[in-house]
Amino acid sequence: MKIMLAPMEGVVDHLMRDMLTRVGGYDQCVTEFVRVVDQKLPKKTFYRLCPELHHGGKTPSGVPVRVQLLGQHPQWLAENAETAIELGSPGVDLNFGCPAKTVNKSKGGAVLLKETQALYDIVKAVRDAVPSHIPVSAKIRLGFEDKSLAVDNAMAITEAGASELVVHARTKTEGYKPPAYWEWIAKIKQHTSIPLVANGEIWSASDAKRCQDESHCTNLMVGRGALALPNLALCIKNNEAPMAWKDLASLLIQYSGYEIFGDKGKYYPNRLKQWCGYLKRQYPEAELLFNDIRRLTQSQDIVKVLSEHAGIAL
The missing domain is CATH 3.20.20.70 (Aldolase class I)
Structure with missing residues (x-):
């Protein structure tokens, strides 16, 4: 396959x-x-x-x-x-x-x-x-x-x-x-x-x-x-189990590093909100995450919220 x-x-x-x-x-x-x-x-x-x-x-x-x-x-x-x-x-x-x-x-x-x-x-x-x-x-x-x-x-x-x-x-x-x-x-x-x-x-x-x-x-x-x-x-x-939400939140933090320090950093807040739109289909927690970040415009504030979802202390 x-x-x-x-x-x-x-x-x-x-x-x-x-x-x-x-x-x-x-x-x-x-x-x-x-x-x-x-x-x-x-x-x-x-x-x-x-x-x-x-x-x-x-x-x-x-x-x-x-x-x-x-x-x-x-x-x-x-x-x-x-x-x-x-x-x-x-x-x-x-x-x-x-x-x-x-x-x-x-x-x-x-x-x-x-x-x-x-x-x-x-x-x-x-x-x-x-x-x-x-x-x-x-x-x-x-x-x-x-x-x-x-x-x-x-x-x-x-x-x-x-x-x-x-x-x-x-x-x-x-x-x-x-x-x-x-x-x-x-x-x-x-x-x-x-x-x-x-x-x-x-x-x-x-x-x-x-x-x-x-x-x-x-x-x-x-x-x-x-x-x-x-x-x-x-x-x-x-036949792997779907990724757990905390693991996914950690993945989103990694993605944040790519976006913020890459060539598209200025688009990062909107990109992450866009991704939440897809994640909602599989993870109810994504709706909560989106609501937590929907009004945020600064990358560091979004990453802080993500760390809370992942249970990681920054």
Whole structure:
């Protein structure tokens, strides 16, 4: 079983990847998307979204991080894929799943699911541009407004030479509302020969098991579930118990050190409050924590509250 950590724009950056891969259980990460429009981007753009490129394309705990590209022009995507590989990315991922209106309006992300030929052309151009031993993966949803092209799109991506396909088992219109239609991944699997990865609505080990059973996929990608339960991958793989609240509070203190002393320190209070929003699903204590810090704006005050939750004297 392979468990991948999903890319989540504005949430799962290199600091979060470092934190969650240290907790353990993840076999691969994918970056937030590098937006490609009509030019070859400078190296600094790739390093900004994937600092791990400075360290062999891996997190400090050794988990590979694949650069994700988003765009609509095959040749520009191909040229930027070459740059990603030259800088050390262990593969290239193509985003055909982003539901954001601003992205879709400019023909990026999930809107391309309406154009099967465009998916083929993009994957084929990128596949041809990078060395044959380098993985080229793609992430799709089941469709834009409906699922009528789900199988055709997956077949086109397969025929274009993709190495792997992640399927978020909802359409763009369905967004993130439950349920996820895992059985559709099983339908896609009947028509594709490449490895599939199931994604969507995996919050617990029991969800993961049901997803595997219904999708007929062993490999999984988790996103929001990993934020709600930081040791989710270990719960799935090793039947580990969910992390205790005090341990999680200690983890949040570690994360605080990353954020405060990293390059995003000024965003720290809002980032932690955002994370509490995900944690509330798994931990009732997160609601109390959020209420304790909601009006705080200074990092040291927030860390003091966290230490009380963790039972640690600062």
